[in-house]
Amino acid sequence: MTMRSRVRVLEAASCKMHGKVCLHFTLVKGPFPDPCCAGMPLCTGCPFYPHQLVSVPILCSGLVVTAKSVHYELRLTARSDIGFRLLCPSFQERAEETRLFIREPVPKNRGRIKTEAFCIPWKPPGSLEKFLITVFLGFWRQQLTSKLELRGSLPSKGFQKIQRNVIAMMELMGGGFGRKVFDQKPMLGVHLGSRVRGICFYAVTAMGAIPLFMTMMLVHPLVMIFDRYKRRVHHMIAQMWATMTIFPFYRFEFEGLENLPPGDAPAVYVSNHQSFLDTYTLLTLGRSFKFISKRSIFVIPIIGWAMFLMGVIPLRRMDSRSQLECLKSCMDYVRKGASVFFFPEGTRSKDGKLGAFKRGAFTVAAKTEAPVVPITLLGTRELMPSGMEGILNSGSVKVVIHKPLKGKEAEVLCNASRSVIADTLISHGYGVK
Ligand SMILES: CCCCCCCCCCCCCCCC(=O)OC[C@@H](O)COP(=O)(O)O
Numbered sequence: 411m412t413m414r415s416r417v418r419v420l421e422a423a424s425c426k427m428h429g430k431v432c433l434h435f436t437l438v439k440g441p442f443p444d445p446c447c448a449g450m451p452l453c454t455g456c457p458f459y460p461h462q463l464v465s466v467p468i469l470c471s472g473l474v475v476t477a478k479s480v481h482y483e484l485r486l487t488a489r490s491d492i493g494f495r496l497l498c499p500s501f502q503e504r505a506e507e508t509r510l511f512i513r514e515p516v517p518k519n520r521g522r523i524k525t526e527a528f529c530i531p532w533k534p535p536g537s538l539e540k541f542l543i544t545v546f547l548g549f550w551r552q553q554l555t556s557k558l559e560l561r562g563s564l565p566s567k568g569f570q571k572i573q574r575n576v577i578a579m580m581e582l583m584g585g586g587f588g589r590k591v592f593d594q595k596p597m598l599g600v601h602l603g604s605r606v607r608g609i610c611f612y613a614v615t616a617m618g619a620i621p622l623f624m625t626m627m628l629v630h631p632l633v634m635i636f637d638r639y640k641r642r643v644h645h646m647i648a649q650m651w652a653t654m655t656i657f658p659f660y661r662f663e664f665e666g667l668e669n670l671p672p673g674d675a676p677a678v679y680v681s682n683h684q685s686f687l688d689t690y691t692l693l694t695l696g697r698s699f700k701f702i703s704k705r706s707i708f709v710i711p712i713i714g715w716a717m718f719l720m721g722v723i724p725l726r727r728m729d730s731r732s733q734l735e736c737l738k739s740c741m742d743y744v745r746k747g748a749s750v751f752f753f754p755e756g757t758r759s760k761d762g763k764l765g766a767f768k769r770g771a772f773t774v775a776a777k778t779e780a781p782v783v784p785i786t787l788l789g790t791r792e793l794m795p796s797g798m799e800g801i802l803n804s805g806s807v808k809v810v811i812h813k814p815l816k817g818k819e820a821e822v823l824c825n826a827s828r829s830v831i832a833d834t835l836i837s838h839g840y841g842v843k
Pocket residue numbers: 618619620622623626647648651685686689701702703704707712713716717722753756757758759796
């Protein structure tokens with residue numbers, strides 16, 4: 411469904427509410443999905459749009475200066491799988507696209523000037539794209555500035571308006587490959603490259619999983635007889651699967667490998683959690699730690715079955731009985747010489763900031779006197795943020811393994827682990843709640 415409304419762009423500014431460039435606009439001419447929107451200042455970062463919706467790319471698809479008005483079209487496209495909540499929560503509309511026309515009066519006899527603007531992806535591009543866009547953007551900027559040259563002769567008010575809008579777009583475009591790419595909320599303007607990479611990523615992950623899972627099935631009886639707790643053969647297969655899956659798509663480096671306890675020593679591993687890619691990246695470490703995973707992941711065919719064979723510990727997060735059972739199995743595994751892996755935040759960070767840590771992992775460590783090994787994951791969120799599992803952006807990942815911590819106080823272990831991870835995140839430009 412295509413909506414045609416008229417909006418007036420108020421400004422493009424770094425929004426205090428959302429701390430990034432937003433486009434503030436009001437709906438001036440309907441059809442308004444909901445009368446209460448009329449004239450109400452709205453912001454592309456508006457709370458009406460849940461965050462992951464705001465990250466639709468703002469594509470500028472046309473800048474036309476006509477005798478009567480200046481209007482350009484802002485096309486907000488949303489990914490088909492998340493649809494579009496336009497303006498008010500009550501108005502749910504799964505729309506692929508909404509076009510907003512903007513009409514601004516300008517003084518007479520300026521004649522008709524028409525320019526085409528480019529649809530430029532929002533997300534920081536890879537090297538080739540960066541080169542191409544820089545060329546185009548350079549060309550477009552040159553176009554726009556030449557327009558702005560007109561400035562002198564146009565009476566200020568109308569001109570101000572034009573100028574503001576035009577500037578607004580340039581700012582948006584420019585921001586794409588700004589300096590601090592990593593600590594910006596990834597605008598997840600879905601870039602074609604990221605979509606294609608996402609599809610290839612899942613193709614590789616699925617194609618690799620099938621034969622490897624068959625192998626797992628084959629050796630499982632032996633594993634259960636000879637290596638019931640650590641199940642090292644299964645972890646080697648999982649390590650192979652994870653490495654071959656991520657290797658073609660992003661570089662990953664490890665720092666502090668010397669801090670890893672010897673392979674067969676039981677330990678409680680903890681790390682921040684930003685993306686599904688965290689699991690893939692950590693599996694390449696080849697340590698036979700048992701992840702604690704939310705139950706819903708076990709239903710994924712092949713992967714979920716392999717998780718069962720590997721001894722991944724299921725958890726119903728909101729269920730205290732399940733939490734207790736989970737901690738019991740962890741303590742059992744650790745006492746039998748195996749290791750466990752917790753994401754103490756319990757969920758992937760939605761804004762890149764480190765969340766509060768749940769105590770479970772540290773209770774297991776304190777009770778079993780096993781060391782806690784804190785790990786910091788950097789960059790996975792930029793590649794595949796929470797809620798955007800369908801895409802894979804280009805970039806690289808770094809894993810920092812910190813010195814193991816020992817202690818009998820779960821609270822002390824928890825605070826010490828969180829602060830060492832927090833310091834590393836802050837030093838790489840990330841936030842901490
Ligand atoms: C043969 C193929 C080999 C396959 C091996 C598969 C091994 C997969 C190990 C999976 C471990 C999964 C650990 C997930 C931990 C977890 O459950 O985190 C929650 C978040 O993520 C998602 O929650 P949310 O962010 O709230 O949506």
